[in-house]
């Protein structure tokens with residue numbers, strides 16, 4: 001690890017290693033001019049209020065005006081936040097960010113009447129507008145998406161009441177955040193040399209659970225979960241409050257269940273959720289086979305819950321320069337077509353990527369940009385295998401954006417969270433496949449397979465366990481049962497026994513782990529990690545085995561943005577998530593990697 005003091009200042013970074021944000025705005029002055037233009041549009045946006053239902057022309061004009069403002073706003077925001085991420089201490093860019101956030105909120109508030117006004121137009125009248133005004137055809141899917149909400153929209157006085165309630169019903173999750181991130185103190189623990197070291201939410205995994213020393217892992221596990229156990233009643237009260245909130249809004253809006261309400265905004269049928277949970281449950285023997293192998297490779301008589309994250313193959317000394325990583329990623333993407341690779345390499349050459357760490361730069365990695373800009377990528381490249389996979393992942397997002405922006409209008413130029421992780425994890429799958437095909441080095445092969453297996457275990461199995469827990473606790477509240485520390489922990493322990501029990505000594509304290517998962521406050525969010533990786537694994541295996549037809553289907557998906565509902569877009573690409581098939585295909589890939597690892601031993 002490089003220390004902060006050894007890092008170059010932003011001004012010292014070589015231009016070729018930075019992203020080319022000047023292509024959005026050459027100077028801050030031009031950003032300012034853009035900012036004024038959008039600010040000046042606010043009165044025009046407000047002026048359409050009360051007029052959307054007047055005529056088809058009026059409706060079209062309102063949508064077009066709003067989209068013109070949003071498109072420019074997107075560019076202003078992209079520039080400001082990426083500039084700030086280059087050096088988070090830069091006060092000029094801090095100020096731009098604050099101002100653009102304020103303007104964003106102003107535009108949102110000013111245009112908040114759009115959806116309710118469209119819903120106030122009778123369905124037949126809306127259909128007549130669409131038939132009369134050809135330009136409105138562009139908005140057919142947008143309007144259909146709003147239309148779907150009709151059965152769940154309440155009379156306006158009740159809508160006003162629900163809007164008022166939001167702040168009050170937020171209390172449970174705010175209390176959880178305060179306890180979890182501010183008030184709760186973790187005790188110090190010991191490292192492998194016996195030194196007392198601080199335990200934090202941030203270092204728990206990398207420093208302790210991935211530690212080769214089992215004693216270090218065990219101590220951190222008990223210190224972490226033991227702390228949560230001390231607050232179990234408060235944490236049960238906050239989670240119960242959140243679940244009751246989900247159930248309350250679902251009922252208020254006439255949904256049959258909280259899960260249906262949560263999935264409806266993306267038009268995902270509940271059968272997708274159920275099929276994920278039942279298909280993974282039907283494939284637990286594969287997980288048990290993996291756990292047995294883990295126990296064997298770690299040379300442990302008993303595998304504990306704190307032994308699941310430590311690498312089960314030896315670390316390898318693998319240095320890969322950024323130039324070499326770009327070359328390998330490009331080679332690995334060849335199955336997607338030469339023009340895909342050409343576009344990728346053109347992006348490498350056109351400085352889409354901000355490559356290395358510098359003083360004050362935001363940590364981690366992401367793909368960003370917006371309609372009308374390049375699909376920029378922020379990296380903190382470290383010359384490691386993991387960094388190369390991060391490059392493949394983020395460029396997967398960026399190529400999805402690139403082809404969408406090339407082929408869609410602004411209206412459909414984004415994509416939903418439900419499909420967002422497909423293109424990124426598909427690139428990781430192709431890189432895994434390529435690296436395994438192109439190396440004879442046994443320990444390198446084992447390392448790569450271990451990486452793939454861990455991705456499946458933590459993204460597919462673990463997130464589905466979470467998804468099943470979420471479903472269970474919402475069902476209990478819907479059935480009128482109370483959620484207490486005991487009932488939550490017993491439900492969580494039962495699921496861990498079901499998933500791991502065959503091969504792992506399921507340590508009793510794991511029962512409280514639900515308390516440290518912030519995602520349980522996100523209303524049925526985590527299942528999307530599992531469906532995303534399943535879709536990409538299924539698509540990758542179709543691309544590798546089927547070739548051209550599968551590639552064409554997938555390439556259409558990359559170019560389709562949000563022009564249709566997520567499930568439909570993925571179905572055209574070749575995965576139907578309303579059936580168990582893609583989940584099964586992903587789990588079969590997991591088991592295929594297990595075979596490969598076993599044969600290398």
Ligand SMILES: [Zn+2]
Nearest residue numbers: 393397421424
């Ligand atoms: Zn991602």
